[in-house]
Amino acid sequence: MQYRVTAAGRVFLVPAGMPLAQALNQQEPFVETPCGARGQCRKCLVRVLGEAPAPTPADREQLTPAELEQGLRLACQLRVDRDLTVAVVPAAALDPRKASLGRLTGPVEVDPWAPLRPSGRSLGLALDVGTTGIAGALLDLRTGEELAVHAALNPQAAYGADVMTRLSYAIQGEAQQAELTRAVREAAEALLGRLLRKAGAERGEVVAGTVVGNTAMHHLFLGLPVASLAAAPYTPAVTDGRLCDIPGFPPLYALPVVAGFVGADAVAAALAAELDEGDETVLLVDVGTNGEVLLRHAGRLYACSAPAGPAFEGGEISQGMRAGPGAIEAVRFDGTDLAVTVIPGRTAGGGLRSGGPAAARGICGSGLLDAAAALLEAGLMDRTGRLRPAGPAAHRLVEAGQAVALAPGVRLTQKDLRAFQLAKGAIRAGIEVLLRAAGIGASALDRVLLAGAFGNYLRRESAVATGLLPPVDPERILPIGNAAAAGAKLALLSRRARERAEALARSVQFVELATHPDFEEVFLEALNYPRAGAGA
Numbered sequence: 001m002q003y004r005v006t007a008a009g010r011v012f013l014v015p016a017g018m019p020l021a022q023a024l025n026q027q028e029p030f031v032e033t034p035c036g037a038r039g040q041c042r043k044c045l046v047r048v049l050g051e052a053p054a055p056t057p058a059d060r061e062q063l064t065p066a067e068l069e070q071g072l073r074l075a076c077q078l079r080v081d082r083d084l085t086v087a088v089v090p091a092a093a094l095d096p097r098k099a100s101l102g103r104l105t106g107p108v109e110v111d112p113w114a115p116l117r118p119s120g121r122s123l124g125l126a127l128d129v130g131t132t133g134i135a136g137a138l139l140d141l142r143t144g145e146e147l148a149v150h151a152a153l154n155p156q157a158a159y160g161a162d163v164m165t166r167l168s169y170a171i172q173g174e175a176q177q178a179e180l181t182r183a184v185r186e187a188a189e190a191l192l193g194r195l196l197r198k199a200g201a202e203r204g205e206v207v208a209g210t211v212v213g214n215t216a217m218h219h220l221f222l223g224l225p226v227a228s229l230a231a232a233p234y235t236p237a238v239t240d241g242r243l244c245d246i247p248g249f250p251p252l253y254a255l256p257v258v259a260g261f262v263g264a265d266a267v268a269a270a271l272a273a274e275l276d277e278g279d280e281t282v283l284l285v286d287v288g289t290n291g292e293v294l295l296r297h298a299g300r301l302y303a304c305s306a307p308a309g310p311a312f313e314g315g316e317i318s319q320g321m322r323a324g325p326g327a328i329e330a331v332r333f334d335g336t337d338l339a340v341t342v343i344p345g346r347t348a349g350g351g352l353r354s355g356g357p358a359a360a361r362g363i364c365g366s367g368l369l370d371a372a373a374a375l376l377e378a379g380l381m382d383r384t385g386r387l388r389p390a391g392p393a394a395h396r397l398v399e400a401g402q403a404v405a406l407a408p409g410v411r412l413t414q415k416d417l418r419a420f421q422l423a424k425g426a427i428r429a430g431i432e433v434l435l436r437a438a439g440i441g442a443s444a445l446d447r448v449l450l451a452g453a454f455g456n457y458l459r460r461e462s463a464v465a466t467g468l469l470p471p472v473d474p475e476r477i478l479p480i481g482n483a484a485a486a487g488a489k490l491a492l493l494s495r496r497a498r499e500r501a502e503a504l505a506r507s508v509q510f511v512e513l514a515t516h517p518d519f520e521e522v523f524l525e526a527l528n529y530p531r532a533g534a535g536a
Contacts, residue, residue, distance in 0.1 A: 006085040007046075014080045020046065021075035024088065025158040025183075031088055033158050037076035041315065044075040046086040053078060110144040113495045114208030114251065123147070123201055124492045125209035125250060127188055128265065128485040129217045130154060131163055131289040132313050134188055135485050138195040141208065144493050148198035152191050155183045156220070161310040163216040163261075163290050167230040170220065181223050188221070189248040209252040210492040211244075212484050214263035214290045222246070222254055232514070234260030241502050253498065255491055256505035259512075261305030266292040267505045268487025269451050271497060273480060275301055276504050280446040283434075285427065285469070286484070287312055287454050293430040294508075297438040301504070304511040306430030308423040312365035312454055316419040319362040319410055323457065326361030328406055330459070331370040333378040336392045340367070340407050360407035366457045368420055371404075371412055373462035376529055380404065383529040385421045387414050421527050424468040428526035429519065431470060436518055437511050442470035451483040467530045 002013040005023060014023040021031050021044050031044040039058030052071040055063070059074055075086075116122035122142060128135045135151040159169045159180060170177040196203060211221060215236050219226045222244055228235045241256040241264075255264035266286070270276065273284050275296045284294040291306040314320030321327050323343060330341035342360045363371065375381035379391030387404065389397050398405045403413040435441060448469060450458070460474040469477065480486075490497040513519045 003080050004083045005080065007088060016081060017079050019076055020073075020078040020080055020084070020086070021158060023080060024075060024086075025155055031075050031158070032153075033076045033160070037158070037160075039074050039077045042074070042318075043315075045072055046075045046078070046088050047071050048073055048078075049085040049087060053081065110142070110493050111495045112141040112208065112493055113253070113498055114141065116141060117205070117207060121201065121205045123199075123206045125192060125195070125206055125252075126485060126488040126492050127191075127209060127211040127252075128268075128482065128488055129184060129188065129211060129213035129221050130265070130484075131161075131214065131217060132157065132310070134184070134191055135482060136188070136191045136195055137485065137489060138199050138201065138206070139489060139492060141493065146489075147201065148195045150191055150194045150198065152187055152194075154217075155187050156180055158183075161289065161313075161315045162307070163214065164230070166220070167216055167226055171227050171230050177220070177226060178223075180220050184217070184221050185246065185248065192249070206250045208492065209250050210488045211252050211254050212264040212268040212488045214265050214292070215257045215260055216263075216290075218254060218257055218264050229260050233512075236260055239505070241498070241505070253491065255488070255498075255501050258303055258505055258508045259305070259510040261290065261307065262292055262303045262508070262510055263290075265484035266294060266303060267501050267508075268485070268491065269483035270294055270301065270303075270487070270504050270508075271490055271501045272483040272486035273449055273451075276500055276507070281440065281444050282447045282449060283431065283445050284449040284451060284480075284483070285431065285455070286451040287427055287458070287468070288452050289313055289315075291427050291430065293427070293434055295431075295434040295438055297440055297444070300438070301508050302434045302437050302511055303508045304430045304434055304513050306427045306513070308426045309419075311368065311419045311423040314362070314364060317363065317368065317416045318413055320368070320416070321362035321364055323364040323366065326359055327364040328360050328362070328367035328371075328410060329364055329457065331367055331374045331406065333374040333393065338371075338374055338378065338393055338396055338404075338406065342407070357407035360410045362410060363406065363412065365454050366459065368412075368416075369424075369458050369462045369466060369468065371406065372417065372420055372424075372529075373459075373465040375404065375417075376465065381417065381529075383531060385417055385527070385529065387417070424466055425523055425527040428467055428469070429523040430513060432522045432526065433511060433513055433516050433519060435470075436522075437509070442472055445470070445472055445476065448472055448477045449483070450477065450479045451481070453482060455479045456481055465530065467526065467528070471530070 001016040005014045012027050048071040056077040058077045124139045124141045126137045138148045160166050224237045244252045257263045281297045286292045289310050291308045295302045327343045328340045332339045378393045396404050403411040405411045456479045460477040463469040
């Protein structure tokens with residue numbers, strides 16, 4: 001039996017008993033389920049228009065009586081048993097800042113490996129398949145000119161916010177893995193269509209492409225077996241770079257991977273950052289759901305996986321959201337009180353709305369990092385991460401001291417701050433283990449490169465103050481944008497860059513954190529915040 005569901009101006013048929021979130025994500029009015037559709041994160045809220053189904057136990061736990069009365073329900077828990085008309089409660093849109101797909105700087109030798117068309121344009125596609133989003137660029141393979149860029153959410157988020165949750169789903173059977181592969185390929189193909197429209201190009205003009213991503217995203221996109229990634233020792237099915245023929249795409253070169261959780265994105269980032277050239281000691285950190293850390297020292301290249309989870313993307317934070325209108329993006333302590341900066345929205349006429357505290361709807365990753373630093377500075381949080389009623393801003397503590405009011409209707413809870421500690425602790429522990437592997441301290445670092453969109457917008461002083469990064473001069477910390485995407489473009493445009501990527505992957509010394517003898521000690525210390533007056 002099937003029922004009619006109306007959403008986002010579309011009507012479609014849904015089998016009886018199917019979770020509404022699954023039905024919506026098959027039809028494109030996308031809803032997020034970073035908790036793995038367990039009804040724990042409130043990110044898949046819908047408003048049922050008309051008579052709403054009875055609330056589920058998860059609805060009653062997560063929603064207030066007033067919200068239930070308004071017809072709000074968790075789409076992941078609502079099983080379709082009648083005709084429904086629903087409105088998706090909008091989460092923050094995908095961070096528009098991520099659409100600038102790793103712009104290349106400096107001269108690039110354009111010597112594409114792909115055969116070009118004898119006449120007319122020959123275009124190439126560069127894809128960065130991330131855990132959270134997919135970014136793409138269309139380039140002219142003769143000139144290297146970037147013609148269009150676009151970014152979209154990775155619809156696999158409906159199956160879980162992190163890599164392990166998705167792998168757990170994929171290994172349930174061939175049908176489940178095929179479902180994840182189909183979802184990401186369809187999203188990437190739709191993104192290609194959007195790029196073509198932006199560039200005024202035809203699909204037949206696209207003759208080649210490159211694709212990068214962490215090892216799990218790489219394998220799922222290519223349709224490779226993932227069972228060996230889901231359990232120790234987390235071995236990839238393949239590691240070499242390869243040319244792939246995937247329906248709906250031009251011939252795609254997938255860059256090589258290093259290990260189970262150091263993927264083609266890390267190789268591409270190392271390529272873009274030129275970690276295979278020069279003699280400086282350089283640390284490259286990609287702060288994200290599936291974080292990766294690379295260190296070049298004395299002609300050697302070390303790498304590890306430092307999975308921070310979704311906290312920096314807004315997941316696991318009660319009022320977390322991606323950077324977009326209404327997100328608190330910065331928090332400061334001015335000596336007497338906390339002050340916030342909110343990303344403004346736009347009016348119907350295209351003008352900017354107020355970005356004051358009253359416009360706040362939640363907090364994004366850069367705001368979360370700033371908030372932790374500000375709470376430490378204000379004395380509202382000790383170095384173990386516990387909130388305490390101290391200092392001139394003590395009036396900000398609410399809910400019996402278990403939360404901090406940042407703006408009207410937006411607060412940060414003790415649980416949120418613990419989630420942040422785990423995320424920043426994972427990244428910092430990865431950094432410290434690599435420094436130990438190389439036999440150096442933080443003072444030996446000539447540069448610290450922050451990759452990814454988040455790295456562009458975090459405040460360097462907050463990164464050091466919270467211990468996310470080691471105690472280095474903030475002037476040595478440099479954001480480099482989406483380095484993985486930039487590397488994908490280099491490998492598309494240049495035969496030599498592709499060869500360099502393969503050599504880089506072979507040269508990396510992978511350090512497995514889980515089995516490193518110092519990891520537990522380092523991680524426990526990384527959870528704490530730096531002592532006052534110390535950088536770490």
